[in-house]
Amino acid sequence: MAVYVSMINKVYSVSELISHLSSLLESDPLLSDVWITGEVANASTSASGHTYFSLRDGNVSFRCVLFSRYTGSEFVSNGSQVNVHGRITIYPARGEIQLTSDIVQPVGIGLLAAEFELLREKLSSEGLFEVTRKRSLPELPKLIGLVTSEFGSVYHDISETLNRRYPVAQLLLxxxxxxxxxxxxxxxxxxxxxxxxxxxxxxxxxxxxxxLEDLHAFNSELVARAIHASKIPVVSGVGHETDVTIADWVADVRAPTPTAAAELVSPSKEALNFEITTTLSRSQGILFEKVISSKTAISSLISSMIHSMPNTNNLRQSVDIHLSSARQSVNTISSNYKIQIAQQISALTALNPDAVLKRGYSVIELESGVRVKSVSALRSGINVKATLPDGHFSAIVNSAEFTNNKGSMKEVDLLKNKSRIPTQDEEVVKNDRSNPRKPGQRKLF
Incomplete structure (x- = not known):
């Protein structure tokens, strides 16, 4: 028996082959976003809520699965005609190719409706419809942007509504x-x-x-993501009240009509006037109550201060007594000082040479300017200068009298003797030598 051996480059495992086929299916853009129509057969629902069925077209069929997180399972019943959207995948456990579905709709709804549902599910899963991300509108807007046709009636209706309700706002078309x-x-x-x-x-x-065809632009993913990316709050006013678009779900606020959108972004003049009047009235009431309350509090404080103040009459009397005592002390001290000052002035006046001269005395000076303090400093015939209170004169010494301790005087003729009168000390020495006497006894000659 002949054995034929062929060259084997590589041997793949089942899992490797399944993985390769899976990557091929996922990389094909047609197979990752495909619509299939057919008759439902072998429909069943698992305990977890997943729906399994086949789509038949004559003698051929294709396995499908619809997981519980997607809508449309209510249309899956044996014999019903449906349109199914999904991606082609391979089920590794059996190696079977299947359609992993995300939309199931009965035949006759149309492609636009199916695409609408598909985009709605996609954006919802990404969180574009989350209520927590929606922003509130400003209460008093100054500038409002409008995206619409400049030739349609919508622009006119919105402009008229804003002018009627809130004319201070500007509209930027x-x-x-x-x-x-x-x-x-x-x-x-x-x-x-x-x-x-x-x-x-x-x-x-x-x-x-x-x-639905007319509103298609407002059901597009491009417009939905532009609304989501806007940093400014967006109001969607598309179609009539029964029309619901993807833009309505993504926008911060949905208005049933364009006119309603203008009303949502603008406060009413009447409502503002009422609010201002109400606020003013409430403020006046609060202010009046505050004034009354403040008056009461101030009166209470004044009354409390009056009762807590000390008896000022007693304090005044005490102050008067202390002031009187202080005045008496000051007067006494002042009088004593005046007496002392008068005594000192009297003493100083007595010591003043001018005062001595005014009492009839004079100052005698030698020609050398030396003042004569004793007659012992004089001699006969010398010139002396006598100073009086109102002037001076010159004189020649002729005679002098010397007064001893007992008050007796002896006249000496200085012109006849032409001799100097001995000083007191010289006279004492002379007397001590010739005739001892008691201390204090002096003799002029």
Whole structure:
């Protein structure tokens, strides 16, 4: 028996092959975003809520799975015709190719509705509809941006509403196409440009009602992400009250109509006047109560101060007594000082040479200017100068009298003797030698 051996480059395991096939399926853009239509067969639901079924088309069928987190399981029943969206994957446990579904809709709903549901599920899972991220509108906006067609009635209605309710606000129009091929890009770009305007308080995106095809731009992912990225609060006023768009869910505030959107961003003049009047009245009441309360408190404080004040009459009397005593002490001290000062002045006056001269005395000086303090300093015939209170004169010494301790005097003729009168000390020495006497006895000659 002949054995044929072929060259084996590599042998793959089952898991390696399944992994390779899975990566091929996931990398194919067509197979990762595909719609399939067919008849439901072999439908079943697991305990965890997942739905398993097959889609038949004649004699061929394809396995499908719809996990519990997605909607549409209510349309999965044997024999029903459905449109299913999902991606082609491989189930590793059996090596079976299947459609992992995320949307199931009955046939006849249409492609736009199916795409709407698909985008809604996608953006919802990313958190674009979360209520916690929505911002409140400013109470008193000054500048409002508007994204709509400049030729439609929506711009006129919004402008009239703002002028009627809140004329102090300015409206900044950013004209765009609201339907057609370029509508998505123009609307999203307008939102981006308005975010660059300084002082803009809110943005309104609006258009009138229409079919699902007419509102397609406001159900696009591009516009939804532009609204989500806006740093300024966005109000969606698209279509009529029954129309609900993706833009409505992403926006911070949803208005049922364009006119309602203008009303949501603008306070009413009447409401503001009422609020101002009410606030003023309330403020006046509070102020009046505060004044009354303050008056009462001040009166209480004054009364408390009066009762807590000391008896000033007793204090005044005590002060008067101390002041009187102090005055008496000061007067006594002042009188004593005056007496002492008068005595000192009298003593000084007595010692004043001018005062001595005024009492009839004179000052005798020799020609040398030496004052004569004793007659012993004189001799006969010398010139002396006599100074009186009102002048002086010159004189020649002729005679002098010397007074001893007992008050007796002896006249000496200085012109006849022409001799100097001995001094007191010389006379005492002379007497001590010739005739001892008691101390104090002196003799002129």
């Amino acid at each position: 950013c004209g765009v196409q609201v339907q057609g091929d370029n509508a998505e890009s123009e609307i999203s770009e307008a939102i981006k440009q308005l975010n660059k305007v300084d002082g803009l308080d809110a943005i309104i995106i609006a258009r009138g009602g229409g079919s």
